[in-house]
Amino acid sequence: MDIYLDHAATTPMIPEALEALTTQIKEFGNASSLHTAGRAVRKKVEEARETIAGLLNCSPSEVIFTGSGTEANNLAIKGFYWKAVEADLTCNVIVVAAFEHHATLEPVEWLEEHEGAIVIHVPILAHGLIDLDALAEIIKAERDHIALICVMHSNNEIGTIQPIAEVVALAGTIPVHTDAVQSFGKVPFDFAELGPTSATISAHKIGGPLGVAALILKRGIDITPVLHGGGQERDIRSGTLNAPSIVAFAVAAKWAAEHREENYARVSGMRSLLAKRVLEAVPDAKVNGSSLAMLPGILNITFPGTESDSLLLMLDNAGIASSTGSACSAGVQRPSHVLLAMGLEERDVRASLRFSLGTSTTEAEINLVGEVIAGVVAQVRAATKGAKA
Amino acid sequence: MKVIAAMSGGVDSAVAAARAVDAGHEVIGVHLALSSNPQKYRSGARGCCTIEDSHDARRAADMIGIPFYIWDMAEEFHAGVVENFIEEYAQGRTPNPCLRCNEKIKFEAVLDRASALGYDAVATGHYAIMKESEIGRTLHRAVDPLKDQSYVLAVLTARQLAGAMFPLGDTKKEDVRKEAKARGLYVANKPDSHDICFIPSGNNAGWLRDRLGSEAGPIVDEAGNQVGEHQGAYTYTIGQRRGLGLSVPAEGGVPRYVLKIEPKSNTVVVGTKEALAITTIIGEKPIWCGVPPVVDTEHRGFAQIRAHGAALPCTYTTTASSITAVLDEPLLGLATGQGLVIYDGDRVVGSATVSATL
Numbered sequence: 001m002d003i004y005l006d007h008a009a010t011t012p013m014i015p016e017a018l019e020a021l022t023t024q025i026k027e028f029g030n031a032s033s034l035h036t037a038g039r040a041v042r043k044k045v046e047e048a049r050e051t052i053a054g055l056l057n058c059s060p061s062e063v064i065f066t067g068s069g070t071e072a073n074n075l076a077i078k079g080f081y082w083k084a085v086e087a088d089l090t091c092n093v094i095v096v097a098a099f100e101h102h103a104t105l106e107p108v109e110w111l112e113e114h115e116g117a118i119v120i121h122v123p124i125l126a127h128g129l130i131d132l133d134a135l136a137e138i139i140k141a142e143r144d145h146i147a148l149i150c151v152m153h154s155n156n157e158i159g160t161i162q163p164i165a166e167v168v169a170l171a172g173t174i175p176v177h178t179d180a181v182q183s184f185g186k187v188p189f190d191f192a193e194l195g196p197t198s199a200t201i202s203a204h205k206i207g208g209p210l211g212v213a214a215l216i217l218k219r220g221i222d223i224t225p226v227l228h229g230g231g232q233e234r235d236i237r238s239g240t241l242n243a244p245s246i247v248a249f250a251v252a253a254k255w256a257a258e259h260r261e262e263n264y265a266r267v268s269g270m271r272s273l274l275a276k277r278v279l280e281a282v283p284d285a286k287v288n289g290s291s292l293a294m295l296p297g298i299l300n301i302t303f304p305g306t307e308s309d310s311l312l313l314m315l316d317n318a319g320i321a322s323s324t325g326s327a328c329s330a331g332v333q334r335p336s337h338v339l340l341a342m343g344l345e346e347r348d349v350r351a352s353l354r355f356s357l358g359t360s361t362t363e364a365e366i367n368l369v370g371e372v373i374a375g376v377v378a379q380v381r382a383a384t385k386g387a388k389a
Numbered sequence: 390m391k392v393i394a395a396m397s398g399g400v401d402s403a404v405a406a407a408r409a410v411d412a413g414h415e416v417i418g419v420h421l422a423l424s425s426n427p428q429k430y431r432s433g434a435r436g437c438c439t440i441e442d443s444h445d446a447r448r449a450a451d452m453i454g455i456p457f458y459i460w461d462m463a464e465e466f467h468a469g470v471v472e473n474f475i476e477e478y479a480q481g482r483t484p485n486p487c488l489r490c491n492e493k494i495k496f497e498a499v500l501d502r503a504s505a506l507g508y509d510a511v512a513t514g515h516y517a518i519m520k521e522s523e524i525g526r527t528l529h530r531a532v533d534p535l536k537d538q539s540y541v542l543a544v545l546t547a548r549q550l551a552g553a554m555f556p557l558g559d560t561k562k563e564d565v566r567k568e569a570k571a572r573g574l575y576v577a578n579k580p581d582s583h584d585i586c587f588i589p590s591g592n593n594a595g596w597l598r599d600r601l602g603s604e605a606g607p608i609v610d611e612a613g614n615q616v617g618e619h620q621g622a623y624t625y626t627i628g629q630r631r632g633l634g635l636s637v638p639a640e641g642g643v644p645r646y647v648l649k650i651e652p653k654s655n656t657v658v659v660g661t662k663e664a665l666a667i668t669t670i671i672g673e674k675p676i677w678c679g680v681p682p683v684v685d686t687e688h689r690g691f692a693q694i695r696a697h698g699a700a701l702p703c704t705y706t707t708t709a710s711s712i713t714a715v716l717d718e719p720l721l722g723l724a725t726g727q728g729l730v731i732y733d734g735d736r737v738v739g740s741a742t743v744s745a746t747l
Contacts, residue, residue, distance in 0.1 A: 309458065309459075309460065309461070310502070310506060312458075313417070313456075313458050313506070314506060316456060316458075317417075317456070327459070331420070331422070331443050331447070331459040332422040332443075332459055332461050332463075333459070333461055379505065379506060379507060380505075380506070382505045383501075383502050383505030383506050384505075
């Protein structure tokens with residue numbers, strides 16, 4: 001019995017996207033070539049770009065394909081920063097939400113260490129939303145020096161959806177980048193209406209292939225490239241376009257959009273059921289993160305008195321895949337910076353587990369988790385007794 | 390049985406895990422992260438903590454076909470092994486951290502967690518043999534005398550032995566490498582670990598100097614006359630001859646050796662080879678690998694004081710808190726802090742930490 005509750009890490013490809021990928025991968029050609037073979041591939045890429053742009057309510061020229069969400073975030077962060085300091089050396093402040101994904105925090109930290117960036121973290125409120133008042137204060141104090149504000153659209157560990165429209169309003173003319181990797185295809189995400197300067201989306205979180213993502217960057221905004229080469233994507237991103245994956249990305253995105261409401265209802269129903277089953281089985285468990293708007297599939301739970309790496313091991317033994325947050329390059333688990341930013345005690349952070357559900361999750365699977373969770377938690381509590389608090 | 394295979398990323402623990410699977414056990418591989426900042430140790434010695442090692446362990450588990458996890462034991466390792474190591478040196482003793490690691494980490498922290506999670510044993514790539522006999526489970530030397538690691542396991546109690554599994558004790562190292570190759574484990578040719586794993590540079594003196602400071606002090610002869618100066622007493626070992634940098638030559642030019650380290654007065658005492666000779670070793674905090682010997686009674690056996698040292702014939706007596714071994718032949722130089730391990734033939738009786746020599 002394999003129960004996959006780690007859809008926030010990656011999702012199985014939907015059959016339509018797999019079909020599109022395997023069909024296009026047999027088509028030979030470089031989308032940048034000027035001959036017939038090249039034009040045929042280019043046509044498919046542009047159709048995919050238009051599809052994705054339509055779903056985001058942005059212009060096709062605003063879609064810059066990249067090799068990963070991490071690359072798109074790096075491009076936005078370094079690109080905006082370099083552009084800003086090139087124009088004005090004192091415009092070197094990056095404002096970033098404290099609970100961003102590592103794909104945002106790490107490039108920001110890199111700029112701080114190597115390029116003289118001044119980084120200001122926006123605090124997170126206990127329920128998992130950024131502190132807008134604190135952000136307003138930061139903007140008021142630093143307005144002319146801020147190169148970029150980064151606030152993710154939804155948090156990948158706790159599922160809360162952030163008030164990006166308010167962030168954009170506070171920012172005024174300051175660029176705002178939002179990582180929408182977990183949101184795109186699952187909850188409404190209208191680039192034009194919401195108004196950020198740039199956004200990151202990714203294929204493999206919505207049933208598309210690994211290795212393709214996009215930076216959505218407002219028309220007329222010019223940022224400094226990270227990868228230099230043929231300038232394939234608006235002279236902002238170089239590298240031969242991964243046409244088969246781009247085509248499959250569009251298919252998955254279209255499927256997600258067409259089924260969004262039913263998927264949302266189904267997955268969020270499963271999430272509620274899982275929360276109910278877990279809390280019935282482990283009454284002192286606590287759900288982390290709540291906001292009016294939530295991602296449908298993310299459920300982060302603290303099981304007091306446990307260690308989450310042992311929980312993960314025992315659940316994995318029982319055929320249930322879950323996640324403990326992030327690990328360092330040697331694979332050692334690190335306490336979640338997201339939960340720490342929300343003010344949880346470190347021992348509770350170490351006792352927290354993320355389940356992330358997808359469209360393939362069934363009620364039978366949820367019930368099975370409900371049946372085994374009490375035993376697993378009891379056993380891990382025994383193993384944790386006397387361990388580091 | 391349900392077995393946790395501790396996988397360092399080396400060839401021995403990989404083959405041990407594979408053998409546990411072959412024996413029909415339900416096995417999961419666990420790599421112990423012993424440094425809170427593994428990247429720091431990236432270019433260091435093998436044995437623990439490097440990114441390469443955790444990767445190798447994961448690949449070995451993949452090839453064997455078992456689940457694999459990483460357990461963060463950095464805090465336990467630091468408190469139980471590294472701090473003890475520094476403290477012992479500060480006291481003028483020379484500790485063996487591998488003994489402490491087996492005692493406190495592999496067969497305590499890991500075994501306790503494994504037991505609580507419903508696992509019956511921890512399997513490691515140590516070369517040692519366990520036998521079942523009328524006195525219960527006993528620990529013995531491995532068949533390969535060059536690889537025998539019973540010495541570093543002599544800190545395990547009967548309870549810990551009950552939860553241990555050493556699948557390699559009956560095999561020679563070269564055959565383990567051949568087996569690894571035959572099994573397709575690419576760690577087959579990985580070099581053995583040698584140095585202290587948490588001192589990747591191999592420069593123990595420099596590492597200790599960084600942590601204990603470096604205070605120069607006198608080197609004196611047995612009569613108390615200063616014959617030189619040292620740059621930190623704890624970087625010397627009893628029996629050490631080289632690198633003393635003595636300024637006053639000895640009478641007749643006989644070589645001199647470190648006889649004693651006195652941390653309180655920060656003094657290193659040197660003397661002749663004859664003065665180094667000892668016949669009695671006293672160890673404290675004994676640990677019995679199974680049934681303890683009858684106290685206050687003379688027993689014949691062997692004493693071993695280094696991981697791959699000789700088995701020295703001796704007569705030993707024990708109390709609840711000590712072991713006294715009287716050697717048949719004198720021994721030149723033994724640092725306090727080292728592990729004294731008593732054997733009865735090839736069986737490990739127990740161990741103690743050397744506290745005094747006569």
